[in-house]
Amino acid sequence: MSGVGLVFGPVPSRRLGRSLGVNNIPAKSCTYSCVYCQLGRTLNLINARKSFYDPKSIVEAVYEKLKDVEVDYVTFVPDGEPTLDLNLGFEISRIKELGVKVAVLTNASLLWREDVRNDLAEAHLVSIKVDAINARTWKVVNRPHASLKLSEVLEGVKAFARGFKGTLYSETMLVEDVGQMEEIEDIALFIRGLNVSRAYIAIPTRPPAEEWVKPPSEQQLLKAYKVFIKELGEGRVGLLTGFAEGEFGTARNPREELLSIMSVHPMRRSEVERYLERSGVTPQLLEELLKSGDIVRLIYEGEEFYMRKLPGRKK
Ligand code: SF4
Structure with missing residues (x-):
């Protein structure tokens, strides 16, 4: 693949400011097939890391784009799971050499692997997905590759959080009636143990992979928000409800x-x-x-x- 399509944006992001996206994974190659995924069902459900694109083409595409635009972050946010890319560590290091900050949004499912933790350690900011900590709920919401074990995933997340020197965010996507509200206290407690800078609670705002997926009710979302605040403190919890993404702080009246x-x-x-x-x-x-x-x-x-x-x- 040439550099075309490997980078996109910049797009405004509430979490990351002006962000240049890197698409280092072919469409819908993922370790999960989340019921709420805005990209549809996962076509290529895999768990093995591999080289998808020439890593130099990715760095080159970022370099070319940065000649024209200024950004707050270059963000690995592909149409799949970014840590499946075997060259991720190399790409992050090279992009950092361009004098820009690098972020990775990951579903965290491969953090039990030391090589993945080492690759992500290079980034300035990592956002990890924590939708469930009960295996039954996890299988319903994230529909993981059969080889993955939630206990190992969560241990990997903890190990990464302990050693990571950059900014760590978590993101919890809530879907109505899939069991997450029954374990919301446990999810918040788990995230508290990671010492994240910010914990985001998100809701599906774009057409989901499965038609039956609905956002939680406002009452449930408020409850989740209050539970998170109780564990993490007010300043560390934010909602991602899809409103005015990128326009925050620029309201006119x-x-x-x-x-x-x-x-x-x-x-x-x-x-x-x-x-x-x-x-x-x-x-x-x-x-x-x-x-x-x-x-x-x-x-x-x-x-x-x-x-x-x-x-x-x-x-
Ligand atoms: S982890 Fe992300 S890309 Fe993969 S299925 Fe879930 S939402 Fe989609």
């Missing part, structure tokens, strides 16, 4: 800004009131947003919260 905040952080009523007062906006705005269906009011442990109505759950 109080209404848009409020919606933008509520898409990442459910707000207490008192926080909303303080915000409206500070912005010189009448409290009516809150009622208007409720009426238009842009936000929902929820009660959690006796407290009133407001959050963005989730995509896929609008009536």
Whole structure:
């Protein structure tokens, strides 16, 4: 493959700023076949690492692109699992030599392998998937390659987290009615043990591999958020709800800004009131947003919260 198609973007990302994507894996070659995957079902379910493309072509394609654009990160975020690429460590090292930061978004399924941990150790930022820590749920949500064992995957994740010197994020994608809410405390506890800089809770926002996949209800998402905050602290938990990705912080007016905040952080009523007062906006705005269906009011442990109505759950 020539350099064409090996890099894409830059695209704006809430987590990574301006990110130039590297597509180092052919479409849908993965160790998982997640029910929510926006790329459809995995065509090539594999667990063996191999060389897919000439690593020099990948570095060259990044080099060429960086002549024209400035980015915060070069990010390995392919149409499959990036650590399946046997040349990942080489590619990360060479791209770093171009004077740019490198991130990898991985499903973490191969972290039990020392060579994968060593490759990822080269990156400035790694985001790991932790959707389940119960094998039954894991098999339902992630549909892993038959050779993988969750206990080994989780041990690998812990070993990597212990030794990694860069920035570590976790991402937990929640799907309604697959058993994740029954183990949400355990998932949060596990992530706490990894000492991540930030733990993101995501929901499917694009057409999933399986039609039956739905995002959790707002009430469930709020619960997951509060459980994560209890374990990790408020500043370390964020929601990825698909709203205004890339536009965060650029809202033009109080209404848009409020919606933008509520898409990442459910707000207490008192926080909303303080915000409206500070912005010189009448409290009516809150009622208007409720009426238009842009936000929902929820009660959690006796407290009133407001959050963005989730995509896929609008009536
Ligand atoms: S790990 Fe990522 S690419 Fe692989 S099936 Fe899951 S969502 Fe899709």
